[in-house]
Amino acid sequence: MMKKITAVCLLLCLLAILAACMPGKRTARINLYYNNEDNSEILVEERTVQMPRGKTLSQVAVEELLKGPTKEGLKSNIPKGTRLLELKVDNKQATVNFSKEFARFPGVMAESFVVISVVNTLADLPEIEKVLILVEGKELIAPSGNPYGPLGRYDIEKINRDLNKVAVTLYFTGENAMYLEPEVREVQKDGRPLEQIVVEELIKGPTKPGLFRTIPEGTKLLSIEVKDGIAYVNFSKEFKENHWGGSTGEAHTINSVVNSLTELPGIEKVQFLIEGKKEDTLAGHMIFDEPFSRNENIIKKE
Structure with missing residues (x-):
């Protein structure tokens, strides 16, 4: 009996040792x-x-990248049919060789996105600082006509800020107070409607020397809605109460808003509201309760 127990114990120990020696499934966390x-x-x-077994983390990362996203709302710009031919890492540089399909970009913007996605996916791995991209063994050529060469990690935060910048044209009073003059300003798209951003930038006033504000201090934009080509702009009471008056001042205020907004596609006219209501006049000189069209005559000609 004692011999049987000893034999069973030895068998269990042997099985435990064998199990410990067998390679288990390894997993890793990557950023794509x-x-x-x-x-x-x-x-x-x-x-x-x-x-x-037999694959490095960098190889697995690129193969996963080529499969495309699994998260909703994302897409890959890597051309269909692209295969990973080879990937080597030496002295913190990854040299990644793709099949010919990789270079079939539909445009320069798509190419930029693809290069960034490959470089940052690999550069997020601790052993990689630079990435050299090859296509069928030859360096990938940039739109400039030169090879990209080894690339370091891209600043995604900055790229996203730049992608969400848009130039808008704002009209302010010029130095002689006779005409409106344009100021082109880069603004950040942040989920707000562009027409809202335009009016809020007008409220801030000009940044270009020699230009003067057209919207009274203290004015707030309460709401803005575009319907059938008309922008309904609803200002707080300060728009009227704090206005400096005068026929020219009134014209400049109205037309700065109208001309700035009609720069945007889809807006042909502007209807002003104050605290949600139409007013007969802003400063006593112009009819104010009807939609205004763009006025090119008030803009200073170069």
């Missing part, structure tokens, strides 16, 4: 870089991946 649906942002999808 994709675009959102309208290409206005580059986002990260975190993914847990299985590590097959």
Whole structure:
């Protein structure tokens, strides 16, 4: 009996040792870089991946990137049919060789997104600082006509800020107070409607030397809605109460708003509201309760 118990114990110990020696499934956490649906942002999808025997983490990361996103709202710009031919890491530089399909970009913007997604996916790995992209063994050529060469990690935060910048034209009173003059300003798209951003930038006043504000201090934009080509702009009472008066001042205030908004597609006229109501006049000189069209005559000609 004692011999049987000893034999069973030895067998269990042997099985335990064998189990410990058998390679278990290894997993790793990687970051994959994709675009959102309208290409206005580059986002990260975190993914847990299985590590097959004989493959490095960098190889697995690129293969996962080529599969495309699994997270809703993301898309890949990497051309369909692209395959990873080879990937080597030496002295903190990854040299990644893709099949010929990789270079079939539909445009320069798509190419930029693809390069960023490959470089940052690899540069997020601790052993990689630079990435050299090859296509069928030859360096990828940039739109400039020169090879990209080894690339370091891109600043995604800055790129996303730049992708969401848009130039708007704002009209302010000129130095001689006779005409409106344009100021082109870069603004950040942040989820607000562009027409709202335009009016709020007008309220801030000009940044260009020699220009003067057209909207009275203390004015707030309460709401703005575009319907059938008309922008309904609802200002707080300060728009009227704090106005400095005068026929020229009144004309400049009205037309600065109208001309700035009609620079945007889809807006042909502007209807002013104060605290949600139409007013007969702003400063006693112009009919104010009807929609205004764009006035080119008040803009200073170069």
